[in-house]
Amino acid sequence: xxxxxxxxxxxxxxxxxxxxxxxxxxxxxxxxxxxxxxxxxxxxxxxxxxxxxxxxxxxxxxxxxxxxxxxxxxxxxxxxxxxxxxxxxxxxxxxxxxxxxxxxxxxxxxxxxxxxxxxxxxxxxxxxxxxxxxxxxxxxxxxxxxxxxxxxxxxxxxxxxxxxxxxxxxxxxxxxxxxxxxxxxxxxxxxxxxxxxxxxxxxxxxxxxxxxxxxxxxxxxxxxxxxxxxxxxxxxxxxxxxxxxxxxxxxxxxxxxxxxxxxxxxxxxxxxxxxxxxxxxxxxxxxxxxxxxxxxxxxxxxxxxxxxxxxxxxxxxxxxxxxxxxxxxxxxxxxxxxxxx
Amino acid sequence: xxxxxxxxxxxxxxxxxxxxxxxxxxxxxxxxxxxxxxxxxxxxxxxxxxxxxxxxxxxxxxxxxxxxxxxxxxxxxxxxxxxxxxxxxxxxxxxxxxxxxxxxxxxxxxxxxxxxxxxxxxxxxxxxxxxxxxxxxxxxxxxxxxxxxxxxxxxxxxxxxxxxxxxxxxxxxxxxxxxxxxxxxxxxxxxxxxxxxxxxxxxxxxxxxxxxxxxxxxxxxxxxxxxxxxxxxxxxxxxxxxxxxxxxxxxxxxxxxxxxxxxxxxxxxxxxxxxxxxxxxxxxxxxxxxxxxxxxxxxxxxxxxxxxxxxxxxxxxxxxxxxxxxxxxxxxxxxxxxxxx
Numbered sequence: 001x002x003x004x005x006x007x008x009x010x011x012x013x014x015x016x017x018x019x020x021x022x023x024x025x026x027x028x029x030x031x032x033x034x035x036x037x038x039x040x041x042x043x044x045x046x047x048x049x050x051x052x053x054x055x056x057x058x059x060x061x062x063x064x065x066x067x068x069x070x071x072x073x074x075x076x077x078x079x080x081x082x083x084x085x086x087x088x089x090x091x092x093x094x095x096x097x098x099x100x101x102x103x104x105x106x107x108x109x110x111x112x113x114x115x116x117x118x119x120x121x122x123x124x125x126x127x128x129x130x131x132x133x134x135x136x137x138x139x140x141x142x143x144x145x146x147x148x149x150x151x152x153x154x155x156x157x158x159x160x161x162x163x164x165x166x167x168x169x170x171x172x173x174x175x176x177x178x179x180x181x182x183x184x185x186x187x188x189x190x191x192x193x194x195x196x197x198x199x200x201x202x203x204x205x206x207x208x209x210x211x212x213x214x215x216x217x218x219x220x221x222x223x224x225x226x227x228x229x230x231x232x233x234x235x236x237x238x239x240x241x242x243x244x245x246x247x248x249x250x251x252x253x254x255x256x257x258x259x260x261x262x263x264x265x266x267x268x269x270x271x272x273x274x275x276x277x278x279x280x281x282x283x284x285x286x287x288x289x290x291x292x293x294x295x296x297x298x299x300x301x302x303x304x305x306x307x308x309x310x311x312x313x314x315x316x317x318x319x320x321x322x323x324x325x326x327x328x329x330x331x332x333x334x335x336x337x338x339x340x341x
Numbered sequence: 342x343x344x345x346x347x348x349x350x351x352x353x354x355x356x357x358x359x360x361x362x363x364x365x366x367x368x369x370x371x372x373x374x375x376x377x378x379x380x381x382x383x384x385x386x387x388x389x390x391x392x393x394x395x396x397x398x399x400x401x402x403x404x405x406x407x408x409x410x411x412x413x414x415x416x417x418x419x420x421x422x423x424x425x426x427x428x429x430x431x432x433x434x435x436x437x438x439x440x441x442x443x444x445x446x447x448x449x450x451x452x453x454x455x456x457x458x459x460x461x462x463x464x465x466x467x468x469x470x471x472x473x474x475x476x477x478x479x480x481x482x483x484x485x486x487x488x489x490x491x492x493x494x495x496x497x498x499x500x501x502x503x504x505x506x507x508x509x510x511x512x513x514x515x516x517x518x519x520x521x522x523x524x525x526x527x528x529x530x531x532x533x534x535x536x537x538x539x540x541x542x543x544x545x546x547x548x549x550x551x552x553x554x555x556x557x558x559x560x561x562x563x564x565x566x567x568x569x570x571x572x573x574x575x576x577x578x579x580x581x582x583x584x585x586x587x588x589x590x591x592x593x594x595x596x597x598x599x600x601x602x603x604x605x606x607x608x609x610x611x612x613x614x615x616x617x618x619x620x621x622x623x624x625x626x627x628x629x630x631x632x633x634x635x636x637x638x639x640x641x642x643x644x645x646x647x648x649x650x651x652x653x654x655x656x657x658x659x660x661x662x663x664x665x666x667x668x669x670x671x672x673x674x675x676x677x678x679x680x681x682x
Contacts, residue, residue, distance in 0.1 A: 021509075021650055025509065025650075028509075028511075029509065033508075033509075145681070155650075155651035155652060155654065156654070157502065157506030157507070157654060160501065160502075160505055160506035161498065161501075161502075161506070161656070164501055164505050164506070164676060165498030165501035165502070165505070165506070165656075165672070166498070166672070167374075167671075167672045167675040167676055167679070168362075168366065168369070168370065168374075168668065168671045168672050168675050169668060169672075170369075289636070290636070290638075292636070292657060292658060294636060295630070295631070295633070295635060295636050297631075304658070309362055309366075309496075309660070309664060309665070309667070309668035309671075310496035310659050310660055310665055310668045310669070310672075311496060311658060311659055311660035311665060312658045312659075313496065313497070313498060313656065313657075313658045313659045314656065314657045314658050315502070315506075315654065315655065315656045315657075316633060316654075316655045316656075316657075317633060317645070317652060317653045317654045317655050318651050318652055318653075318654045319650070319651055319652035323650060324650070324651055324652060326650070327509065327510060327650035327651045328651070330508075330509045331506070331507070331508045331509050331510075331651075334508040334509050335505060335508055336681070338508070340486070340677070340681070
């Protein structure tokens with residue numbers, strides 16, 4: 001039995017869902033993978049909750065349980081950096097909000113973790129989008145893993161397909177519907193709603209955030225495409241390398257321009273090889289019924305990899321809510337630590 | 342650099358495609374994964390070809406190159422069993438024809454390989470369908486891997502999804518279009534062809550074998566479902582546990598019974614949980630347009646896993662020809678040997 005110490009940074013929706021799944025399925029991980037997942041502490045701004053016994057988790061996971069800082073096990077002023085230096089290394093789970101410009105505060109957290117010999121599993125795109133190459137070089141030098149399934153498309157296993165299921169192939173192209181909010185809006189507009197109506201509906205259903213700019217302007221798709229492409233096709237894109245189109249305020253006439261054909265409008269993250277060079281873009285395109293992503297509707301996502309020896313492989317689905325992202329974080333922790341073969 | 346010795350058993354279409362890809366991409370595997378894939382010998386009934394230098398591979402891969410037994414490097418009478426005992430262990434790649442009743446001759450080859458400390462990668466379903474549990478127990482006891490991506494659906498990464506991308510989840514159900522021949526016939530019948538016409542066309546295109554019984558009677562689907570289910574859901578099915586329906590001689594009227602609705606007829610391998618018990622069957626079912634496998638047409642395949650924490654995840658596509666199967670064998674070899682993290 002291998003014990004894996006977990007320090008969680010950030011207790012928003014994803015951090016909370018992650019914690020709940022670990023609490024509920026700990027014995028399954030022991031039995032099936034021989035891995036004893038031990039949550040040691042949960043950090044938020046200003047301090048940390050120390051988990052000395054499982055009842056501490058039960059209390060904060062209760063619907064009306066105390067906020068972390070109100071719990072009796074909270075210590076103000078504790079610094080993540082010091083904890084990482086002093087504790088037995090395991091996995092830092094990074095769930096702070098994503099900042100695509102500075103990568104902070106996650107970037108500093110991840111750097112500190114790697115410096116102190118901790119693996120990292122992250123649901124936060126920012127640090128990797130900003131500093132992909134430096135983070136992976138550092139991790140490789142130290143023999144550490146950075147798992148970021150939860151940062152690319154929650155439970156849609158885009159990275160696992162590209163890195164594991166297609167091992168040995170050359171990625172010749174990628175096409176993905178990577179953002180649930182914009183796909184939901186486009187689907188509803190295809191059905192006849194105008195942009196503001198579709199957006200309002202997406203907000204009412206909890207699909208769109210109150211400020212949906214990153215989603216509808218295409219930057220969330222661009223960030224995910226960057227991560228997937230850099231990881232699986234060996235590119236070294238930064239965000240400004242990607243030409244980005246969004247769906248904001250699209251005219252209904254445009255979306256339904258092909259309403260007499262079966263083709264439907266989608267926002268795609270696309271990687272192509274042109275004269276030996278990879279090119280990445282986020283574009284609106286009409287897909288025909290035989291396109292493998294044609295049926296990916298509503299808040300669903302999907303991605304197609306084009307390869308040399310295996311043809312095209314497409315994966316669709318996977319919960320895109322906090323629970324799906326939490327499960328993706330755990331999946332990475334298991335795959336880092338499980339015994340081979 | 343880790344050198345991985347390969348002994349290939351069986352030089353039919355898949356064995357040949359495997360050999361060609363290894364020859365062509367050896368330097369990529371070295372560079373990207375630090376793995377030096379070394380083909381040592383190729384066995385067929387009656388003897389083996391020993392690969393002392395790369396020109397031996399070039400000669401037999403040429404279109405008009407010699408058959409193995411005509412090559413100057415062929416040794417008659419050499420036994421696989423002895424070679425496995427005497428050589429530095431690596432990976433046995435098993436590509437002999439599949440026998441779903443006895444599992445032979447592959448079963449003996451795989452047992453011998455495990456006994457001598459070799460990992461196994463196989464495109465041959467027979468041995469695993471017949472003796473799944475015993476083979477995996479032996480492998481586990483010896484710390485060896487059995488990779489069988491190539492035996493479940495060629496380049497469609499069904500096992501990678503179930504075992505790796507969904508790690509930590511509970512598989513609650515599986516639905517798969519797992520046989521290209523019967524899906525091709527059903528697709529063409531949906532378009533108006535009668536069964537004998539559709540079958541003839543599939544044969545003319547090289548999709549159906551000259552004796553397509555295993556495919557059209559549903560047993561190939563059942564065998565793949567058994568392997569995927571036993572590996573990912575922990576079932577211990579044998580073939581007789583699965584209720585199997587086929588498509589042979591289906592009436593056109595039946596296939597097109599719903600021609601005024603958008604639903605289409607598919608042959609599905611299906612695993613369900615009923616009162617805590619898994620149940621497996623191969624059934625004909627009409628799928629609605631919002632079913633994730635609805636768009637899987639022609640010789641294409643696809644599979645959906647229903648899970649507790651990640652929702653439903655579907656993977657479709659992947660070459661189903663010998664090259665796709667060959668690439669799947671190599672993928673397993675890489676994933677057994679690549680460095681973590």
